[in-house]
Amino acid sequence: MNCYQREHKALGSTVLLTIVTTENAAHAASIFDLLIERIAAFEHQFSRFREDSELTAFNRRAGKRTAVTPAMHQLLTAAKTYAERTHGLYNPFILPALQRAGYRSSWPSPQDTTTIDYTERHVVRIDALQIGDSWARIPADSALDFGGIGKGYLLDELADMLADKNIAGYWLSLGGDIVCAGQDMDGQPWKIGVQDASDPGRTVHTIVAASNTRTAIATSGVTKRKGEQWGRPWHHLIDPRTGKPADTAILTATVVCASGTDADIYAKAVAIGGEVPAKKWIQAGQIRLCILQTVDGARTIEGGS
Amino acid sequence: MKQYTVTQSQLINPDTLLLTVRPKHAKDQLLFYPGQYAAIGFKRFGRPSPMRCFSIVSSPNKAQELQFTARIQGNFTCSLAELEPGDDVFVRGPFGNFVIDEQYDRNVILMAGGIGITPYMSMIRFATETQLPIPITLLYSYHRQEEIPFFEELRYHEQHNPNFRALFFVTKGTAAAPKGSKVLQGRIDEARLRQLTGGHFGRFTYFLCGPKGFVESMRRMVTTNGADPSRVVSEEFTPTSPANAIAAAPQHTIPRWTYALTGASLVLAAGFFMALDVDRALERAALAAPASSTTQQTPGSSTAGTSQTPTSTDSTASNSTPVPTDTQPPMMYQQPMTSVS
Numbered sequence: 001m002n003c004y005q006r007e008h009k010a011l012g013s014t015v016l017l018t019i020v021t022t023e024n025a026a027h028a029a030s031i032f033d034l035l036i037e038r039i040a041a042f043e044h045q046f047s048r049f050r051e052d053s054e055l056t057a058f059n060r061r062a063g064k065r066t067a068v069t070p071a072m073h074q075l076l077t078a079a080k081t082y083a084e085r086t087h088g089l090y091n092p093f094i095l096p097a098l099q100r101a102g103y104r105s106s107w108p109s110p111q112d113t114t115t116i117d118y119t120e121r122h123v124v125r126i127d128a129l130q131i132g133d134s135w136a137r138i139p140a141d142s143a144l145d146f147g148g149i150g151k152g153y154l155l156d157e158l159a160d161m162l163a164d165k166n167i168a169g170y171w172l173s174l175g176g177d178i179v180c181a182g183q184d185m186d187g188q189p190w191k192i193g194v195q196d197a198s199d200p201g202r203t204v205h206t207i208v209a210a211s212n213t214r215t216a217i218a219t220s221g222v223t224k225r226k227g228e229q230w231g232r233p234w235h236h237l238i239d240p241r242t243g244k245p246a247d248t249a250i251l252t253a254t255v256v257c258a259s260g261t262d263a264d265i266y267a268k269a270v271a272i273g274g275e276v277p278a279k280k281w282i283q284a285g286q287i288r289l290c291i292l293q294t295v296d297g298a299r300t301i302e303g304g305s
Numbered sequence: 306m307k308q309y310t311v312t313q314s315q316l317i318n319p320d321t322l323l324l325t326v327r328p329k330h331a332k333d334q335l336l337f338y339p340g341q342y343a344a345i346g347f348k349r350f351g352r353p354s355p356m357r358c359f360s361i362v363s364s365p366n367k368a369q370e371l372q373f374t375a376r377i378q379g380n381f382t383c384s385l386a387e388l389e390p391g392d393d394v395f396v397r398g399p400f401g402n403f404v405i406d407e408q409y410d411r412n413v414i415l416m417a418g419g420i421g422i423t424p425y426m427s428m429i430r431f432a433t434e435t436q437l438p439i440p441i442t443l444l445y446s447y448h449r450q451e452e453i454p455f456f457e458e459l460r461y462h463e464q465h466n467p468n469f470r471a472l473f474f475v476t477k478g479t480a481a482a483p484k485g486s487k488v489l490q491g492r493i494d495e496a497r498l499r500q501l502t503g504g505h506f507g508r509f510t511y512f513l514c515g516p517k518g519f520v521e522s523m524r525r526m527v528t529t530n531g532a533d534p535s536r537v538v539s540e541e542f543t544p545t546s547p548a549n550a551i552a553a554a555p556q557h558t559i560p561r562w563t564y565a566l567t568g569a570s571l572v573l574a575a576g577f578f579m580a581l582d583v584d585r586a587l588e589r590a591a592l593a594a595p596a597s598s599t600t601q602q603t604p605g606s607s608t609a610g611t612s613q614t615p616t617s618t619d620s621t622a623s624n625s626t627p628v629p630t631d632t633q634p635p636m637m638y639q640q641p642m643t644s645v646s
Contacts (some may be wrong), residue, residue, distance in 0.1 A: 003638070005638055013646065016639055060368040061387070065316050065319070067383050132319040133319050135319050173643075174646065176643050176644035178641055192641040193641065194643055219644055219645050219646065220646065234520050242307075297584055
């Protein structure tokens with residue numbers, strides 16, 4: 001059994017792809033190429049930092065009924081579904097607030113990307129997103145962003161692509177959001193560390209993934225993508241209810257779910273909403289496990305706790 | 306290639322674009338017969354797009370503007386839908402023989418399925434404007450009544466052209482006919498056609514336009530009932546329709562000798578580098594021969610052996626040791642760790 005790994009820079013972060021297979025390196029390379037090609041296509045289509053992305057074109061036509069590709073249609077539909085499911089704790093319309101708070105360029109390579117200014121627009125409720133058969137419309141003074149869902153959604157697509165590739169196990173990481181399945185080189189379940197919010201070199205918890213099913217893990221919080229604007233600190237976690245950086249005691253929230261999209265969304269929703277909604281989603285089976293880190297330390301919430 | 310400017314871009318139903326363009330100069334005006342189509346292209350980020358064909362919807366009497374209708378369902382039409390007033394488009398054409406011959410076609414039935422209405426709109430507009438003395442009946446099949454493109458306009462033509470009438474067939478949803486129009490539930494069928502023609506199928510010229518299945522079934526229906534096959538004219542909206550017959554057109558005309566010289570230089574350059582490679586490979590083989598007297602080393606084998614092959618398939622490799630990677634040199638294995646994304 002061989003373990004292959006490739007590191008790549010995309011989506012403003014580090015992409016780590018790892019597979020375990022009996023096949024040779026050429027086979028692994030062809031799989032990695034396929035995955036990276038898909039990541040590039042996704043970024044090209046949905047990045048808000050690109051002038052030529054479908055998302056930017058869509059935002060430019062805000063207020064008008066706009067034809068969308070099937071892929072965009074699916075992502076819009078998913079975004080709307082999750083916004084409703086989280087009662088607005090996830091909202092794809094927070095982009096103007098995010099930019100007003102200071103997060104304007106792609107991170108960590110601001111020089112590589114374009115800043116398209118949406119600060120004059122407003123955060124609106126998810127009801128304002130109209131989706132038709134092959135078109136969609138957002139209010140004229142709003143702008144969409146898939147930053148809160150894109151990585152998880154893409155992770156699911158990538159994992160689906162590995163289904164028939166003769167792979168014994170894999171873990172894929174898009175900037176810290178992880179999806180994994182199968183076993184490691186020693187035939188053991190994957191063990192995923194949870195980074196310490198206060199000391200990035202340490203882990204506070206190790207999640208043992210079930211090997212017979214897909215496991216997705218995502219972390220959200222206020223410890224990264226932060227800065228200072230006009231003398232005031234900001235971070236990228238915007239509370240859609242206030243349109244401002246979330247006022248939360250939680251440094252990071254890590255969730256374990258059945259899909260990458262679930263994990264991406266619920267990590268943010270828990271980081272903003274806190275323990276109460278987290279318990280509700282755990283009881284409903286949408287989150288398998290949740291680890292909250294505050295200044296007082298880490299706490300794990302599981303079903304029944 | 307004629308140069309036009311977008312004057313209006315609108316969706317006339319959720320997935321149907323109506324694009325209106327105006328010639329940049331008087332010499333760019335397109336002369337066409339109602340029912341013909343033209344190829345459109347545009348520039349995207351400075352580069353010319355492929356050209357695709359679309360039926361012309363406007364009447365040739367209004368040469369100062371051209372209208373095209375397109376169903377938005379692919380990259381090209383999505384990009385087309387993004388064009389805004391003031392954007393440039395290029396038009397080639399006209400093409401096609403899907404036109405009414407006033408001398409030959411004395412009684413016309415137009416049968417449209419879905420977006421197949423587009424070439425007929427030009428014919429119908431032209432017929433109203435000129436009060437064409439030819440009876441024209443449109444049988445238009447669409448999924449839902451509320452999404453029928455040009456529904457109101459077709460009713461207008463019924464009221465202003467005594468020789469024109471339209472029957473709408475809706476296959477989904479409810480049919481509700483506004484006063485003065487005929488909207489029927491279901492598909493265009495033989496019984497309805499027999500009623501319209503009085504059973505004299507051979508007295509009419511039939512124009513069929515729409516998806517392949519629609520065109521084929523309508524053709525079968527009319528020809529098996531006595532229509533003259535030479536009077537059944539069709540245009541299919543499929544990937545193999547004339548829309549794809551015209552490839553991307555170059556924006557500039559380049560003399561043939563330029564292509565010839567470019568081709569010759571490519572051949573010469575390729576030959577030169579091949580010769581250089583062979584020369585270097587032979588030199589390397591000659592140097593390697595004394596060191597491996599018992600095995601024959603072929604040129605290039607040393608590099609082929611290491612590329613993209615695991616340097617160590619060490620079964621004892623734990624997660625903290627270097628693992629084979631598909632890139633050289635091998636990188637240190639990184640443990641999965643979730644962090645704020």
